[in-house]
Amino acid sequence: MSILDRVFRRRRIYDDLHEEIRAHLDEKTEALIAAGYTRAEAEREARRAFGNVTALQERGRETWQWPTIESLLMDVRFAMRQLGRAPAVAAIVVVTLALGVAATSTVFSWTRAVLLDPLPGAADASHVMMLESTTSSGSWTPVSWLDYRDFRKYLKSFDGLAAAYPMSLTLGDVERPERAPGELVSTNFFDVLRVRPALGHFFSSANGDVEGAQPLVIIGYGLWQRRWHGDSAVIGKVVEINRFPFTIAGVAPKAFRGSMPGEEVELWVPAAMVGQIMPTIGSMLHDRDWRTFRVLARVAPRYSAAAAGDEVRRFGTFMSTRNGGRSAGMSANLMPLWQSHWGIQDALRAPLLVLLGACGLVLLIVCANMATLLVARATGRRRELALRTALGAPRRRLVRQLLTEASLLAFTGSGLGLFGSLWLARSMHWLVPSFAAPTLLDPRVDGGVVLFTTVLASVVTFVAGIAPALHGSRERFRDTLRDGDRMSPGVYATRLRSLLVVAEMALAIVALVGAGLFYNSARRTRAVSPGFTTTGVGMASVSLTLAGYDSAAADDFLRRVSDRIAREPGITSVSYTDYVPLSLSSGSWEDLRIEGYAPQTTENMKVNRAAIGPGYFKTLNIALLSGRDFTFDDDSAHTPVMIVNEAFVRHFFAGRAAVGARVHGWGKWFTIVGVAKDVMQYRLTEPAKPYFYVAIRQVYRPEYGYTFLARGAAPVDQTVRAIARAVASVDATVPVYNAMPLFDYIGAPMRGAKVAVRMLALMAMVSLLLAAMGLYGVISYAVAQRAKEIGLRVALGARPVDVLRVVSVQAGALLAMGLIIGLATAAAVGRVIAALLYSVGSADVVIFAGSAAAMTLIAIAAVGVPARRAMNVDPAVVLRAD
Amino acid sequence: MPEAESRDLFPGALEMMVLRLLKVEPMHGYALVQRIQQASGNLLQVEEGSLYPALQRLLKDGLVKAEWGVSATNRRVRIYRLTPAGAKHLVRAVSSFERMFQGINLVLALGEG
Numbered sequence: 001m002s003i004l005d006r007v008f009r010r011r012r013i014y015d016d017l018h019e020e021i022r023a024h025l026d027e028k029t030e031a032l033i034a035a036g037y038t039r040a041e042a043e044r045e046a047r048r049a050f051g052n053v054t055a056l057q058e059r060g061r062e063t064w065q066w067p068t069i070e071s072l073l074m075d076v077r078f079a080m081r082q083l084g085r086a087p088a089v090a091a092i093v094v095v096t097l098a099l100g101v102a103a104t105s106t107v108f109s110w111t112r113a114v115l116l117d118p119l120p121g122a123a124d125a126s127h128v129m130m131l132e133s134t135t136s137s138g139s140w141t142p143v144s145w146l147d148y149r150d151f152r153k154y155l156k157s158f159d160g161l162a163a164a165y166p167m168s169l170t171l172g173d174v175e176r177p178e179r180a181p182g183e184l185v186s187t188n189f190f191d192v193l194r195v196r197p198a199l200g201h202f203f204s205s206a207n208g209d210v211e212g213a214q215p216l217v218i219i220g221y222g223l224w225q226r227r228w229h230g231d232s233a234v235i236g237k238v239v240e241i242n243r244f245p246f247t248i249a250g251v252a253p254k255a256f257r258g259s260m261p262g263e264e265v266e267l268w269v270p271a272a273m274v275g276q277i278m279p280t281i282g283s284m285l286h287d288r289d290w291r292t293f294r295v296l297a298r299v300a301p302r303y304s305a306a307a308a309g310d311e312v313r314r315f316g317t318f319m320s321t322r323n324g325g326r327s328a329g330m331s332a333n334l335m336p337l338w339q340s341h342w343g344i345q346d347a348l349r350a351p352l353l354v355l356l357g358a359c360g361l362v363l364l365i366v367c368a369n370m371a372t373l374l375v376a377r378a379t380g381r382r383r384e385l386a387l388r389t390a391l392g393a394p395r396r397r398l399v400r401q402l403l404t405e406a407s408l409l410a411f412t413g414s415g416l417g418l419f420g421s422l423w424l425a426r427s428m429h430w431l432v433p434s435f436a437a438p439t440l441l442d443p444r445v446d447g448g449v450v451l452f453t454t455v456l457a458s459v460v461t462f463v464a465g466i467a468p469a470l471h472g473s474r475e476r477f478r479d480t481l482r483d484g485d486r487m488s489p490g491v492y493a494t495r496l497r498s499l500l501v502v503a504e505m506a507l508a509i510v511a512l513v514g515a516g517l518f519y520n521s522a523r524r525t526r527a528v529s530p531g532f533t534t535t536g537v538g539m540a541s542v543s544l545t546l547a548g549y550d551s552a553a554a555d556d557f558l559r560r561v562s563d564r565i566a567r568e569p570g571i572t573s574v575s576y577t578d579y580v581p582l583s584l585s586s587g588s589w590e591d592l593r594i595e596g597y598a599p600q601t602t603e604n605m606k607v608n609r610a611a612i613g614p615g616y617f618k619t620l621n622i623a624l625l626s627g628r629d630f631t632f633d634d635d636s637a638h639t640p641v642m643i644v645n646e647a648f649v650r651h652f653f654a655g656r657a658a659v660g661a662r663v664h665g666w667g668k669w670f671t672i673v674g675v676a677k678d679v680m681q682y683r684l685t686e687p688a689k690p691y692f693y694v695a696i697r698q699v700y701r702p703e704y705g706y707t708f709l710a711r712g713a714a715p716v717d718q719t720v721r722a723i724a725r726a727v728a729s730v731d732a733t734v735p736v737y738n739a740m741p742l743f744d745y746i747g748a749p750m751r752g753a754k755v756a757v758r759m760l761a762l763m764a765m766v767s768l769l770l771a772a773m774g775l776y777g778v779i780s781y782a783v784a785q786r787a788k789e790i791g792l793r794v795a796l797g798a799r800p801v802d803v804l805r806v807v808s809v810q811a812g813a814l815l816a817m818g819l820i821i822g823l824a825t826a827a828a829v830g831r832v833i834a835a836l837l838y839s840v841g842s843a844d845v846v847i848f849a850g851s852a853a854a855m856t857l858i859a860i861a862a863v864g865v866p867a868r869r870a871m872n873v874d875p876a877v878v879l880r881a882d
Numbered sequence: 883m884p885e886a887e888s889r890d891l892f893p894g895a896l897e898m899m900v901l902r903l904l905k906v907e908p909m910h911g912y913a914l915v916q917r918i919q920q921a922s923g924n925l926l927q928v929e930e931g932s933l934y935p936a937l938q939r940l941l942k943d944g945l946v947k948a949e950w951g952v953s954a955t956n957r958r959v960r961i962y963r964l965t966p967a968g969a970k971h972l973v974r975a976v977s978s979f980e981r982m983f984q985g986i987n988l989v990l991a992l993g994e995g
């Protein structure tokens with residue numbers, strides 16, 4: 001039956017009922033007239049015998065109504081009137097909820113951008129997983145091209161495997177070079193990710209990855225808009241990438257930002273073109289041990305992720321046995337993208353998860369807040385509810401009424417909250433350092449987030465509404481009516497409210513302690529010295545492949561630029577390196593053999609390293625503990641030399657002298673000439689690991705970007721400009737990037753933690769505010785409810801002190817319970833946080849004490865203010881008032 | 883009319899009586915009220931109007947059917963008749979009422995025998 005039918009049918013039923021009742025009254029009237037009544041008397045008597053016509057007609061109609069729409073509207077209208085009577089409570093609840101929802105959906109949109117939806121623009125992205133090789137020591141490593149080809153050829157559980165290698169590329173000619181983040185990808189990359197071009201077409205994967213066969217490039221939507229102003233004639237245009245001509249084949253859709261979660265890629269070229277882009281590393285396609293690729297695998301729908309993972313592991317182990325050599329002991333692993341190791345999600349995972357947890361806490365507080373306030377109000381409204389019950393309102397109806405009120409609050413609150421999160425999302429750049437990935441600066445508040453919020457609102461409504469509803473409907477109305485408000489609220493109500501208040505205090509303490517621990521962690525992280533000086537150091541990176549520099553020319557270039565920088569006024573030292581410590585990249589490593597050291601059979605002898613120029617240690621202020629620094633004489637004509645760190649010495653030369661010992665790498669023997677102090681290379685939290693330095697002139701590899709570092713007494717910006725100027729004056733065609741203070745640049749590995757800490761501080765403030773509002777609201781309401789009792793006591797001669805004592809004993813008991821439970825829970829949660837994050841002491845006395853003190857202060861204020869007010873009221877007025 | 887007790891029928895009692903009367907013959911609302919009072923020897927005073935919500939519930943549950951017709955006194959009235967479902971429901975309701983009544987009687991008879 002259609003809705004229209006129902007409406008019309010119902011109309012007819014109502015008309016029938018109406019007419020029927022009128023006929024009844026007529027018949028009765030006539031019967032009475034026949035019995036001797038006058039008409040007027042008869043009509044009156046007929047009506048009296050019938051009862052309340054309107055009410056009965058209404059009850060008759062109710063039988064046919066959908067309980068949902070019509071009485072809901074009525075309930076809503078009524079609820080609005082009711083809420084309007086206690087605007088303060090309504091306002092607190094709505095604001096509380098708005099804050100909670102705004103914070104939660106903001107964090108959710110972040111989490112979504114980084115962890116949940118790492119491949120926007122790709123269809124069925126949930127089936128795409130990451131395949132990583134594992135080394136014999138069990139740690140992860142990227143996948144070599146040859147391994148990738150084998151995986152792709154032999155693995156059965158996948159609908160395709162794509163490889164990608166992130167790399168900055170230089171777009172354009174000498175006149176207009178632009179550095180853009182790019183990915184070298186297998187030609188099936190877009191097919192595997194199921195991305196559709198916005199314009200043109202993607203690579204053809206029909207012929208596999210034939211080296212040098214497809215000089216095609218796909219450009220990102222943003223780049224297309226920026227550089228070509230969205231001109232569709234761009235397809236077929238020839239552009240230079242790293243000085244090699246490529247034809248633009250297609251434009252990626254706006255949503256697609258490459259395969260690195262949280263980062264934005266703007267150029268995609270076939271990995272098989274690597275020989276053209278960077279001739280010196282073309283051999284990576286033939287070297288099984290050159291592990292550089294991320295492998296994205298689309299699990300076929302008929303396989304489970306676990307089954308696919310099993311196959312990957314089995315096949316990975318099989319391959320390493322078959323290939324032997326440096327693959328021995330290796331295997332492979334399959335994991336969801338958000339668990340993969342390469343990319344920003346690795347750094348943000350822990351903070352985001354903790355943030356989500358904090359959001360959960362805030363939401364719990366919000367629920368507790370709503371419930372306590374609504375329960376308190378329901379208690380205050382006992383008379384109204386009792387009266388309505390006495391007048392015949394069924395209990396179900398009252399419950400529904402209370403739930404409607406709760407929903408009204410919930411939806412208003414979450415609506416406002418959504419508004420708030422839109423605003424928060426846009427103002428995210430206040431919180432996020434400017435160099436963060438654009439995807440993080442622009443977290444979309446989209447359908448998913450809206451859905452999330454709506455679900456939240458419903459859950460909150462249910463949780464918060466159910467308590468007062470149950471409680472309200474349980475009232476024994478006769479007692480209530482008889483007693484009026486003279487009695488204190490019933491035992492049940494008091495107990496429930498006490499429970500909620502205690503829970504709320506406990507939650508708030510957990511939130512406060514959590515935020516405090518985080519804050520401390522952040523402060524300590526900032527205070528941790530990386531082991532080298534960053535203040536006053538400027539940097540700028542160059543790419544020498546552009547100008548086709550061979551090793552001699554590059555050597556000459558690097559030397560001439562650093563000479564020129566050194567001549568700038570105020571510069572005290574200058575150097576260059578292929579790896580900036582604490583930058584986000586994974587750096588390079590080399591397989592070493594060390595004279596006099598017998599490695600364990602499974603030991604990973606890949607040791608990380610940097611290739612540097614002379615003056616590096618002086619520029620970064622790293623102490624050389626023994627031996628000497630590199631000089632310009634350490635070149636290909638002289639004995640290869642190496643400087644190692646303390647951990648290297650400890651690990652490989654336990655007790656032996658390191659300086660003078662020989663180490664094999666790059667196919668030749670190096671002599672250790674110096675030992676440098678340990679410094680942090682990758683993370684501020686890493687334990688010292690073996691690390692070594694070689695002279696660029698002896699191991700030059702043009703594919704790496706080189707970075708000039710200079711320190712001076714002058715303001716660091718001036719130093720940065722001096723470096724850029726020096727590069728331009730030696731060769732203006734060499735593109736310069738990352739020209740900035742070193743301190744800004746290495747903030748990157750800390751950015752995840754930094755952002756999380758700011759968010760957490762915000763959350764802690766919100767939860768403190770919420771808890772304060774909730775506690776204040778509830779306690780002061782309870783005290784106000786006892787105004788009569790207080791008035792009575794004062795009238796009977798109680799001194800203010802006595803009254804205050806009575807009130808605070810009750811509040812004190814609740815506070816004590818809340819504190820105990822909260823602190824115990826916080827201690828447990830603290831251990832979890834400590835496991836997730838670095839340098840968090842789980843038992844930080846100051847934080848725990850501070851949180852407890854804050855909570856106590858709030859409780860005192862919440863009791864004191866209304867109690868004072870109650871005591872100052874003329875007892876006569878209170879007692880007389882009903 | 884005696885106050886108080888007149889409305890204190892237990893839930894479902896009115897419906898049961900209506901069904902029972904309709905089992906005898908179809909009739910309209912006014913006649914139902916009269917018949918209840920007569921048949922109960924005026925022991926039951928049904929508030930006349932309360933019949934109509936009860937009739938609406940029975941209609942909705944499909945236990946009775948209604949159509950407009952003409953009464954014996956030549957009035958246009960809405961005549962209700964029992965449906966087969968209504969007849970079945972009546973049997974169930976009466977038997978459960980009888981059991982309840984028996985139970986109450988047993989309790990009330992305590993200490994008298």
